[in-house]
Amino acid sequence: MGVERGRASQRSHGVASQRSYGTSSSSSHGSKTKCKNCCRKFVSFMCTQVGVGGLVVSYAIFGAFAFTAIEGKNGHWQTNRTSLIHNNTIRTLWNFTERLNVLHKDQWYEDVNSTLLDFQKRIVEVVLDEDYDGRNHTEVWNFPASLMFCLSVFSMIGYGHMTPRTEWGKIATIIYAVFGIPLYIVYFMNMGRVFAKSFKFLYRLMYRCLNHGRGGKSGPVEIEVGEEGDEAIIVPSTACIWVMIFYMTTGTIMFAEWEQWSYLDSCYFSFTSLAKIGIGDFVPGFGGGFGKAASHDSQTKLIINFMYLLIGMGLIAMCYTLMKEEIMLKLRGLEQDIKEKLYICGLKLGLYEEEQSYPEPRPPMHPRPRSVRKSVRRR
Amino acid sequence: MREEGGGGGGDGGQCGSCGYYLKNIIKFLISHIGLVSLVIGYTIVGAFTFERLEAEHEKAVKANMSAVRLEVTDDLWNITKNDIVLNETKWSLSVRHRLIKFEKSLIKAIKNDGWDGNEDPETRQWTFAGALFYSIILITTIGYGHIAPKTDWGKVVTIFYAIPGVPLMMLCLANIGDGMAHSFRFLYWKVCCYACTKRPKKRRRGRSTRSSRRYPSTSGGSRTRTSSFRRSKRASEKSADSHLSDSAFYTSSYSDPDYKMEDDMVEADMRTLGSHRHSEHSHTRASQNSRGSDYLAPPAKEDDGRVAVLFNKYALEQEGLAQEDVARPSVRDSDRDGDLRGDREGREAREGSRRSRRDEEADLPVTHQPRGSHRGPPPNPGYNDSPPMPRSPRTSERYQRHLSPPHDPRGRMSRMDEDYYYDDYDDYDDEEEEDDMGDKPVPIWLGVMLVVAYIFGGATLFAGWEKWGFLDSVYFCFITLTTIGFGDFVPAQKVKDNVELSIALCSIYLLFGIALLAMSFNLVQEEVISNVKSMARRLGILKDEEEEEDLD
Numbered sequence: 001m002g003v004e005r006g007r008a009s010q011r012s013h014g015v016a017s018q019r020s021y022g023t024s025s026s027s028s029h030g031s032k033t034k035c036k037n038c039c040r041k042f043v044s045f046m047c048t049q050v051g052v053g054g055l056v057v058s059y060a061i062f063g064a065f066a067f068t069a070i071e072g073k074n075g076h077w078q079t080n081r082t083s084l085i086h087n088n089t090i091r092t093l094w095n096f097t098e099r100l101n102v103l104h105k106d107q108w109y110e111d112v113n114s115t116l117l118d119f120q121k122r123i124v125e126v127v128l129d130e131d132y133d134g135r136n137h138t139e140v141w142n143f144p145a146s147l148m149f150c151l152s153v154f155s156m157i158g159y160g161h162m163t164p165r166t167e168w169g170k171i172a173t174i175i176y177a178v179f180g181i182p183l184y185i186v187y188f189m190n191m192g193r194v195f196a197k198s199f200k201f202l203y204r205l206m207y208r209c210l211n212h213g214r215g216g217k218s219g220p221v222e223i224e225v226g227e228e229g230d231e232a233i234i235v236p237s238t239a240c241i242w243v244m245i246f247y248m249t250t251g252t253i254m255f256a257e258w259e260q261w262s263y264l265d266s267c268y269f270s271f272t273s274l275a276k277i278g279i280g281d282f283v284p285g286f287g288g289g290f291g292k293a294a295s296h297d298s299q300t301k302l303i304i305n306f307m308y309l310l311i312g313m314g315l316i317a318m319c320y321t322l323m324k325e326e327i328m329l330k331l332r333g334l335e336q337d338i339k340e341k342l343y344i345c346g347l348k349l350g351l352y353e354e355e356q357s358y359p360e361p362r363p364p365m366h367p368r369p370r371s372v373r374k375s376v377r378r379r
Numbered sequence: 380m381r382e383e384g385g386g387g388g389g390d391g392g393q394c395g396s397c398g399y400y401l402k403n404i405i406k407f408l409i410s411h412i413g414l415v416s417l418v419i420g421y422t423i424v425g426a427f428t429f430e431r432l433e434a435e436h437e438k439a440v441k442a443n444m445s446a447v448r449l450e451v452t453d454d455l456w457n458i459t460k461n462d463i464v465l466n467e468t469k470w471s472l473s474v475r476h477r478l479i480k481f482e483k484s485l486i487k488a489i490k491n492d493g494w495d496g497n498e499d500p501e502t503r504q505w506t507f508a509g510a511l512f513y514s515i516i517l518i519t520t521i522g523y524g525h526i527a528p529k530t531d532w533g534k535v536v537t538i539f540y541a542i543p544g545v546p547l548m549m550l551c552l553a554n555i556g557d558g559m560a561h562s563f564r565f566l567y568w569k570v571c572c573y574a575c576t577k578r579p580k581k582r583r584r585g586r587s588t589r590s591s592r593r594y595p596s597t598s599g600g601s602r603t604r605t606s607s608f609r610r611s612k613r614a615s616e617k618s619a620d621s622h623l624s625d626s627a628f629y630t631s632s633y634s635d636p637d638y639k640m641e642d643d644m645v646e647a648d649m650r651t652l653g654s655h656r657h658s659e660h661s662h663t664r665a666s667q668n669s670r671g672s673d674y675l676a677p678p679a680k681e682d683d684g685r686v687a688v689l690f691n692k693y694a695l696e697q698e699g700l701a702q703e704d705v706a707r708p709s710v711r712d713s714d715r716d717g718d719l720r721g722d723r724e725g726r727e728a729r730e731g732s733r734r735s736r737r738d739e740e741a742d743l744p745v746t747h748q749p750r751g752s753h754r755g756p757p758p759n760p761g762y763n764d765s766p767p768m769p770r771s772p773r774t775s776e777r778y779q780r781h782l783s784p785p786h787d788p789r790g791r792m793s794r795m796d797e798d799y800y801y802d803d804y805d806d807y808d809d810e811e812e813e814d815d816m817g818d819k820p821v822p823i824w825l826g827v828m829l830v831v832a833y834i835f836g837g838a839t840l841f842a843g844w845e846k847w848g849f850l851d852s853v854y855f856c857f858i859t860l861t862t863i864g865f866g867d868f869v870p871a872q873k874v875k876d877n878v879e880l881s882i883a884l885c886s887i888y889l890l891f892g893i894a895l896l897a898m899s900f901n902l903v904q905e906e907v908i909s910n911v912k913s914m915a916r917r918l919g920i921l922k923d924e925e926e927e928e929d930l931d
Contacts (some may be wrong), residue, residue: 078928082482085474086478086479086482088476089478090471090475093455093474094470094471094474096465097459097470098465098467105456108456108459109452112452112455112456113448113449113452116448116451116452116481117448119478120444120448120481120485121496123482123485123486124485124489124496125489125496127485127486127489127496127649128489128496130532131867132486133490134483134486136480146450146718153863153865156520156863157522157860157863158521158522158858158862158863158864158865158866159524159865160523160524160864160865160866160867163865163866163867167850170850170851170854171854173854173855174853174854174860177857177858177863179860181861192442202669209878216713226545231728255854264531264534264535265534267534267538268534268535268537271537271541272522272537272538272541275520275545276520276522276862277517277520277521277522277541278520278522278524278863278864279522279523279524279527279866280522280527280865280866281490281491281493281524281527282522331546331550335413335414338414339413341413342412342413346406355668
C-alpha cells in the first residue's frame with residue numbers, strides 16, 4: 001500500500017503540478033492550489049512507511065515524556081510507607097532486645113520471628129498493592145523506561161513491569177492506547193509489506209545467484225508468483241519461519257549477553273514479547289529482577305530493546321503476509337472439515353432442513369448500455 | 380449461519396420467526412462448537428500441564444520463606460550477641476541494614492520467584508483454576524504476568540503452547556465475533572424496520588435480473604479507468620482498513636455486503652446450494668453459482684463462511700480468504716433496506732470496497748495455484764484467467780465475464796466489472812431504495828457504544844467484586860480487552876474462597892469482551908472506511924487519484 005500510495009502521490013504530484021501550472025495565471029488560485037498540493041503531498045507522505053514509522057516513534061517519544069511527567073512526580077510516598085514499617089519494626093525489635101536482660105535465646109527468637117513475620121506481611125502488602133520494588137517513582141519512571149512503557153502500551157504487549165499508579169496516569173494510559181493502537185496497526189501492516197517486498201527481492205536475488213545459469217524451478221511450497229514471467233521464484237513459507245527463528249535467536253543471544261539471563265530466559269522473553277503476550281517477568285533494563293537501578297547502560301539497552309521489538313513485529317507481519325494465504329487455506333480446510341462433520345451431525349439430529357431442488361440455470365443477461373453510460377457519466 | 384430454508388421463516392409470522400431464530404441460534408452454536416470446544420480443550424490441557432510443572436516449585440518457594448526469615452533472625456541474633464554493650468543507635472543501624480536486605484529478598488521472591496506473599500502451602504497460585512486462567516491469559520495474548528512460569532520446563536512449554544494457541548484463540552474469537560455481528564446486524568435492522576417506515580419488499584427477481592447485468596463486459600476504456608480508480612481507491616481503502624481491522628483474516632463484514640448484494644440475485648441458487656453444501660460436489664457447485672468466483676468452498680459452512688476478523692495482533696489487511704457466507708439469503712432477503720445513502724460517494728466507496736473484497740475473495744481459488752497472488756507493482760489492468768476451479772458450463776460463461784484478475788492479496792486489483800456494480804446501484808437508487816438490509820452498515824456510534832457500555836458494565840461488576848475503585852476497574856477492563864494486560868490489576872487474587880468462580884467469571888468476561896470487540900469492528904468497518912475515505916478525499920489524497928483517473 002505504501003508503494004502504491006507513493007506512486008499515487010507521485011501521480012497526484014504530477015497531475016497537481018500540471019494543474020497548478022495551468023491555473024497559475026490566476027495567482028490566488030495558484031497559491032491555493034499549491035497549498036493544497038503541499039498538504040496532499042505531506043499527507044500522502046505520512047501514509048508511506050517512512051511517515052508512519054516516524055509517526056510511531058515520535059508518538060512513543062511523546063508518550064514517554066508525558067508519562068515521565070505524570071508518573072515520575074508521584075514521589076516518594078511508597079518509600080515513606082516502607083520506611084515507616086522499617087522504623088516500627090526496628091523499634092519493636094529493640095524493645096525485645098532491651099527487655100531481655102538475660103537473653104533467652106529461644107524466647108528472643110520467637111519474638112523476633114513473629115516481629116519479622118509481621119514486617120514481612122506489611123512489606124508484602126505494600127509490594128503487592130502498590131507495585132513497590134524498592135525504588136521510588138522518580139527512579140522508576142525515567143525516560144527510557146517510560147519509552148518501553150509506551151511501546152508496551154500501543155503495541156499491546158503490556159509487560160506490566162511498570163504501571164501507572166496515579167489516576168491521571170491511568171486515564172492517560174487509556175487515551176494513549178486508544179490513539180496509539182490504530183496507529184501501531186497501520187505501522188505494523190506497512191512494515192509487513194515493506195519487509196515482504198524486500199524479503200522477496202532478496203530471496204530472488206539470492207536464488208538467482210545460487211542458481212546462476214540454471215533456470216530451475218524453486219522449492220516445494222509455492223506461495224506466490226514473481227513478477228517475472230517464466231522463471232517463477234517464490235518465497236517458500238519455510239523461509240519465513242527460518243527468518244523468524246533467526247531473529248529470535250539473535251534476540252536470545254543479545255539479551256542473554258547483556259542482561260545476564262540464561263538462554264532459556266532470553267528465548268522465553270523474546271518469544272513472549274514478539275507474540276505480544278508480554279508477561280513482564282523479564283524486561284531488559286530491569287534485568288529480570290527488581291531492585292536494580294537503571295544505569296546508563298541499561299537505558300541504552302532499553303532503547304535497543306525498543307528497536308528490536310519494533311523490527312521484530314515488522315518481521316512477524318512480513319512472515320504473516322507471506323504465509324497467510326497458505327495458513328488460511330489450511331485453516332479453512334480444517335474448519336470446513338469440522339463444520340462439515342458438524343453439519344452432518346446436525347442433519348442427523350434434524351436441525352437442518354434438507355432441500356433437494358437444484359438451482360435453475362440462469363440465462364445470461366444482456367447488458368443495458370443505457371445504464372452503463374449513465375454510471376460512467378456519473379462517475 | 381442463516382439457513383436457507385429459514386427464508387420461509389423470515390416471511391412468516393411471529394411464531395415462525397421465533398422458531399426460526401431459535402433454530403438459527405442452535406445452528407450457530409453447533410457450527411461454532413467445534414472451534415470453541417477445541418479451544419476449551421486446549422486450555423484445559425494447558426492447565427493440567429502448567430499445574431504439574433509449576434506447583435512444586437511454588438511450594439518450594441513458599442517453604443523457603445520461613446527459612447529466609449530464620450536466617451534473618453539468626454543474623455539479628457548475631458548482631459545482638461556481638462555487642463557487649465548494646466548501643467541502640469549502632470544496633471539499630473545494623474538491624475536496619477539487615478532489614479533492608481530482608482526486604483529486598485522479599486521483593487525478589489515476589490517478583491522473580493513467583494511468590495504470592497503467603498506462606499501457607501495450601502493457598503497456591505498454581506492451582507488448576509490458576510493454571511487454567513494462565514493458559515487463557517496466555518493464548519489471548521493478554522499476558523498479565525501475575526503468575527508466570529518459573530521453572531525451565533514451564534517456560535519451554537509456554538513457548539510451544541502459545542505458538543499454536545494464539546492463532547487458535549484468535550480464530551475462535553474472530554468466528555464468534557463474526558457470528559455475533561451477523562446476529563446483531565440482523566436484529567438491528569429488524570428493529571430499525573419496525574421503528575422506521577417499513578419499506579415494501581422489492582421484487583428480488585427484478586433485482587436479480589438487474590444485477591446479472593453486471594456480468595457482460597464493456598469497453599476497455601472504462602476498464603482501465605475503473606481499474607486505476609479502483610486501484611487507488613483500494614489503496615486508500617487499505618490504509619483505512621489497516622487502521623480499522625485488527626484482522627489478519629478477512630472480516631466477514633467485507634464479504635457480507637457482497638453477499639447481500641448478490642444474495643437477492645442468487646437467492647434461489649443459495650437456497651439450493653445450502654442443501655448441497657455438504658455434498659461431495661459442493662466444491663464445484665459453489666463455483667457453479669454466479670458467485671462462484673467469489674468464494675472458495677462454501678460447503679460445510681452454512682453460517683460463517685468467513686474465517687475472518689480478529690486476529691488481534693497480527694493485523695493484516697483484508698484478504699480474499701474469507702469465504703462468503705452462502706446461506707445468508709433468507710435473513711437478508713426478508714427485509715432488505717437498500718442503499719440508504721444519499722451520499723453517492725460513500726455508496727461508491729462502499730460498493731467499491733465491497734467489490735474489492737469480493738474480488739479479493741475471488742482471489743482465493745486463485746491462490747491455490749502457483750500463479751497465486753501478485754505482490755509487487757500494481758497489476759496491469761488486464762485480466763488473467765479465472766482460477767482453475769471446475770466450473771459448470773452454465774456459469775462458466777458468466778464467470779468468464781467477470782474474471783478475477785490475479786490481484787495482489789492486499790487487494791489491489793483491477794476488476795472491470797465495478798462500473799457495473801455502480802451501475803446496479805445507480806439503478807437501485809433510481810428504482811428502489813432501502814431494500815437491502817445488510818448493505819447499510821451499523822452506525823459507528825452504535826459499535827463504539829457497545830464497547831464502551833461493555834467496559835463500563837464490566838467495570839461496575841469488578842468494582843463491586845474486587846473492591847477496586849471505579850476508575851481502576853475501568854482501567855482494568857480497558858487494558859484487558861485491548862489485550863495489553865499489564866497485570867497490575869488481576870481479578871480473583873484477593874478472594875480466598877470461590878477462587879474458581881471468580882476466575883471463571885473473569886475469563887468469560889474477557890473472552891466475551893474480545894469477541895465483542897471483534898464484533899463491533901466487524902459492524903462499523905465499512906462505515907469507518909467510507910468515512911475515512913471521504914475525509915481523505917476532502918484532504919485531497921483521493922481526489923488526485925480521481926482526477927488522474929480522468930486523465931488516464
